[in-house]
Amino acid sequence: MIYLDNHATTRVHPEVVEAMMPFFGEQFHNPSSGYRAGRSVKKAIAEARGEVAELIGAKEEEIVFTGCGTESNNMVLKSLARIYGRKSSTVITGVIEHSAVLRPVQAMEDVGFRVKRCGVDVEGRLRVAEFREVCEAAETGFASVMWANNETGVIQPVVGLCEVAREHGIAFHTDAIQAVGKTRVDVREVPVDFLSISGHKFHAPKGIGALYLREGVRFEPLIRGGGQEGGRRSGTENVPYIVGLGKAAELARKALEKDAHAGIAANRDHLEQRLVAEIDGVVLNGSRDHRVPTCAHVSFEGCEGAGLLILLDEAGVQVSTGSACMTGKQQPSHVQKAMGISDEQAKSSLRISLSQFTTREEIDEAVERIKKAVKKFRSVQGGSGVGPVVVYP
Ligand SMILES: Cc1ncc(COP(=O)(O)O)c(C=O)c1O
Incomplete structure (x- = not known):
């Protein structure tokens, strides 16, 4: 069989499987446990966080592990909706977003948020001028525009869009799920506030994702509980999958460097x-x-x-x-x-x-x-x- 559907999902890299295996067996411990075995699992999570951060040029503490890319998108969009409220804010997005952005935004519109959807040109790229007009007209609010489209693979003018958003005090999220691991994504060069990642698009397993939160941004957790992930996403950590995502990030970074x-x-x-x-x-x-x-x-x-x-x-x-x-x-x-x-x-x-x-x-x-x-x-x-x-x- 010739597999040519890698935008749907990718094969898990054998080195990723290998890295994950000990955490289903010997190293099954809870990372919050105070004894040595627990601390060693905690260290593995920290290393994985370091790898994901390095892949996108972020700081370790700016990375939150999530259950998938859809969760990352929902977490950030719902947080922004709560912070900005529906009265005077505008939600700005693109017409070509994945349903993991389209649907939460639709739900906001249904409860009274003002939503503006920018169009694309014939090449499938968002029109920056239109985005600028919408930002100018918006009193306050937030924007969510994908980095690369899942159907066409077309990369959006994210740098330009981010700069426009910044000029107008609009918080900026990007769904970079089809870009991370495939092309250079560096948050030191592109001033996004929030960025979503999904492991299974670059040779980690399905069911693990991450969210980048730029240092200092306001964020309201969607899932509250034991305070894991710095209180930003509670729940006992999915250790094997987090380790797998870390390994996939390391492999992707090395491949991109070469x-x-x-x-x-x-x-x-x-x-x-x-x-x-x-x-x-x-x-x-x-x-x-x-x-x-x-x-x-x-x-x-x-x-x-x-x-x-x-x-x-x-x-x-x-x-x-x-x-x-x-x-x-x-x-x-x-x-x-x-x-x-x-x-x-x-x-x-x-x-x-x-x-x-x-x-x-x-x-x-x-x-x-x-x-x-x-x-x-x-x-x-x-x-x-x-x-x-x-x-x-
Ligand atoms: C652009 C984009 N956003 C979000 C998702 C959802 O990611 P996940 O499958 O990890 O929930 C996908 C997956 O197809 C995608 O391509």
Whole structure:
């Protein structure tokens, strides 16, 4: 099987598994226990925190471990909502956010918050000028804009947005879940106040995340209890997973330092070049210059993404449709709609996402199988490109 769905989740790195194992066995102790074994587990958590902090250029005490990326986003957004209140504040976000930001923001709007959603250009990047206008008009409030989009991999102009937010006294959160570990993210260079991380997007397991809180920012905990994580997220620590996240962060930092991600980008570019050269009616979506190295978002004229996904699965290639599949029916996603991509083109797209484990041989083999799947789909379709004739489960 050729796995090309790394924006959905990544394979856990064998060194991460190895690092986690002792904490399911011998080192099972509660990190709050005062005896030596407890203290040694506590030290392992501190080391993991140090690694996560180093990956993004933060201080150790600015990192809070969470249960997942969705939790990180909800924690910060709900805290900001409580701090700013709904009377005079504005919540500013982008139209292409993940549901882990869209939904909590929607819930705020439902209870009376003023919400402004900024649009994107054809390349899928937020319009800074529009963001500036919204900030200027807002009395006070907070903003949440993602670092890299999960569907297209397009990197947002976060530096510019942060600076505008700062000028206007607007607190700034970024969902960096598809960026951390894939591209350089450094909070010393980008003045975000809050940043969300998820382990399973860069070779740690699912169910572990982190939240960066810049020193001095105001924060209201969502989960209160025993005071773990400096009182910012109570609950006995998920030690093996925290250790796993620390190991994944260390591996990602070393890979980024060696520019190992250039190899992933080279494989992605090779994939795109071959698809464009060898299949008619292929369109590459999203910015070419501002994107993480792991993602290709491709439309195949006259095909339906959901159908191609099934044909490719049968042929041993795992990818995602380029747009969300709602109630079993392929719908153009909110991201593609926002980019002005036609419904037809959106529905015919695939998200093909790579990792450090993807080889050139796999890419070449995947291209051959995609060529066959597209040919098969188009022959069944009769080349008209209108109306699906294949029935999908
Ligand atoms: C941009 C983005 N935000 C948030 C999430 C949610 O992260 P988690 O699965 O860790 O809850 C994802 C996962 O797909 C994502 O891609």
